[in-house]
Amino acid sequence: MSKAWRERLAEARTHRQQTQRWRTRQVAKSNTLDFAGNDYLGLAQDPRVSEAQAAGARLYGAGAGASHLVSGHLEVHEALEEALAEWTGRERALLFSTGYMANLGVLQALADRDTAIFQDRLNHASLIDGAALSGARSRRFHHRDTHDLDSLLARSECAHKLVVSDxxxxxxxxxxxxxxxAQVSQQRNAWLMIDDAHGMGVLGNNGSGCAGSDWEDTEVPILVGTLGKALGTAGAFVAGDAALIEHLIQFSRSYIYTTAQPPAIAAATLKALAIVQGEPEHRDHLNANIAYFRQAARHLGLPLSASETPIQPLVLGDEARTLRWAAQLQTLGIHVGAIRPPTVPNGEARLRITLSARHTRDHIDRLLEALAKCQREGAVCLTHA
Structure with a gap:
C-alpha cells in the first residue's frame, strides 16, 4: 500500500476514534441476552423455519446458481413472490437479495435527473444513497412533517415526483x-414509496406492516419490505402493480446483475410467512413485552422516546456515556446497540433497545435492573465530577 493511502486510512481511523465513533464487531454469544437484533417475532430461532430452510437446501441446493433473469429464478422464488403479493394486497412482488439492494434498485430504476425525490430527513441510509445514485434532484423534508413536504412539492415543477419515507x-x-x-402525494401528483422494513410482520392487518394490506396500491404505489427482521430469514421484496414490477425487472440494476436469493432462504421465508399469518399470538406477546418494558422504564425515569414499536431507544446524548452504558450492560450479559453519529444526528447518541416475542418477563427484568444500575453509577460519576 502506498504511503499516501496508508496516511489517508490512518487519519480517518484517528478522527473516528477521537470522536467516539469507531465501530467494532462483537461475536454474538449464546449466553448473552440479545436486545440489539431485529428478530422481533423470534422466527429466526423457530425450529419450523430452520427445518424448512434445511428441506429447501436438500431439494433445491445451497444456492440459486445464477441471477433471476438467467436461470436462478426457481419455483420456490415464484411461490414466495406470489405469497408476499397476496399478503400485502398487491398485484405483484419482486424478490431482492437484501433490503439495501431493493431500495437502491427501485430508486435507480425509477428516477433520473428529470425526477424530484422528497425524503423524510430520518430515512434509512439506503434510501439516501439510492436517491444519490439515481441522479435525481433530492430534497429532504422535516421528520414526519407533511406540511413541510407539501410546501416542497408545491414548489416543484418536475413532472415526475417521488415521496419516500421509512x-x-x-x-x-x-x-x-x-x-x-398518501393524501399529500396524491394531491401533488406524486408517487409514494414506503420502506416498511421494521413494520412487516409486526404492525397492520395480518402483520402486513404499516402500509401493507390496509392501503391500496393507488395510495402507496411502491412498498418495500425486508425478510431478515420480523420474518427471521434474509432478503427483501418490492410490492406493487404489474407495471411497476415489470419495470424493475427490466431496469433495476441491483436485481438484474446479482445472483438470486438462495432457494433455501425462500423456502424458510414461506414457512415464516405462514406462521406470521396463522399465529397472531406472537405479535400479541411482543406487544405485551413492549407495554411491560415501557411501563417499568417510565417508573425508573429512563429517557424513553414515544415509540410503541419493538424499537425502544434511550437517548443519552453523550457518545462516551452511551458507550459506557453499553459496555456495562455487556459485562452483565446483555447486548444492546450503542448508536452514535453519523447514524443518528449529533447530540442524539443512544442505546437502541429492541424487544422480541422470544423475550420473557425475566429477560426484560434483567435488562431493567441492568439499566437501573447504569443509571445509579452514572449519577455517582456526575456527583464526583
Missing part, C-alpha cells in the same frame, strides 16, 4: 403518518 424509523421506532403522506 414506515417504522429504525433508530427512533416511531411510525410514518401513512394517511397524510
Amino acid at each position: 414506515g417504522v424509523f429504525s433508530m427512533d421506532g416511531d411510525v410514518a403518518d401513512i394517511a397524510s403522506l
